[in-house]
Amino acid sequence: MIKKKIFQLIFLSFLFLEEAFASESSGMPQLNPEFWISQIFWLVLTFGTLYLVLSKFILPKISANLEKRKSQILENIEAAEKSREESEDKIKEYNKIVQDSKIEAKNYFNQTREKILKDINQKKENLDKEINEEIKKAEIEIEDLKNKSPEKINKIAIEISTDIIRQLTSIEVNNSSISAIVNDLSKDKDKYYGI
């Protein structure tokens, strides 16, 4: 009985709530100190064991696993990022190759065009030259012909005149007199040929 009272006193001095509980103490098994020491002992034992086992064995496992999963996720994200970068590089490379080949094709096209144009121009020039030469030759020929033509015409005129005169008058006319007349006429070249 004395032990019980002492325990009660210790407890109530802790609580400062003597009156609130003392009035009900007969009705509340919680305030019966008979098993307080036992409860404290078993609480320390069970809770202590629980704490030790949890902190030494179980919680490190959970945290390690969580950490592992976190790092794995981070690794995966990193790998994904890396392959994304790689593919971007590849796309850049590909684009560059396409660009380069486009430029090359353009260059090649331009070169070829120039070459062809040059070729055509040269050929045209050659042709022009040839044509010019031909034209010159022809002009010279024509000039030649033109220069010679009055004489021929005179001759033809003389012959025809002699012929006509003979036919008409049956008189043998001297060639030289007719030629003199024709030559005389042909001197006024502009008048007759209209050149």
Place this chain on the structure above:
Amino acid sequence: MATNPMHQFEVHRIGPEIKLGEIDISFTNASLFMLISSIAILFVFNLGTKKNSTLPSKLQLLAELSYTFVSKMISDTAGSKAKPYFAFIFSLFMFVLFCNMFGMIPYTFTVTSHIIVTFVLAIFIFIGVTIIGFIKHGFGYLKLFVPSGVPVLLLPLIVVIEVISYLSRPISLSVRLFANMMAGHTMMKVFGGFVISLGIVGGWLPLSFSVALTGLEILVAFLQAYVFAILTCIYLNDALNLHH
């Protein structure tokens, strides 16, 4: 005797009387449920961490979720400095939660409905936090009682109030849990008694109350464990990050 609502809180010896010298440390129904709670926690968490696969099973998910829940609670209230005390707060939360929850099963004993149990936990936390505070800040920890920005005239009064509020922490912490658990269980017992005494005709109303109270009590069981743990975190925060 059985209809007395306080009967459920009675501690009785199981097995023989064990004496350590003069002190009685017999195994009681309270000890039994402390043991059951601890073993249940260890069982669940051991199973939950056995495989530790990247893709968690249901039990592993439970273990990991409670881990992250408590770890988030600690880092939110006490910051990163409280990491070394994580295991203690985790065990505390789980122990109180499991004891509360086992108490919800009919014919069981609620360990946390005994003031001595909650008081021992609270006084341990109180002493521990005070020691941590003095180790971290030396006598500077006493600045906790002198809030900044208080007029000099009011300072003596404020310091006295702060000291009293600090010293009453273990009491408020232990009484909160104990009173909640005791009141809830007493209430359920009283309503259960009404169901029996009113019989098949009038018993339905208290029965529906009883059902509702059971739900409420399960909520309270979780909430009080959470409050107990988070208050511990807050006290720890005061000791680790002296903000005055």
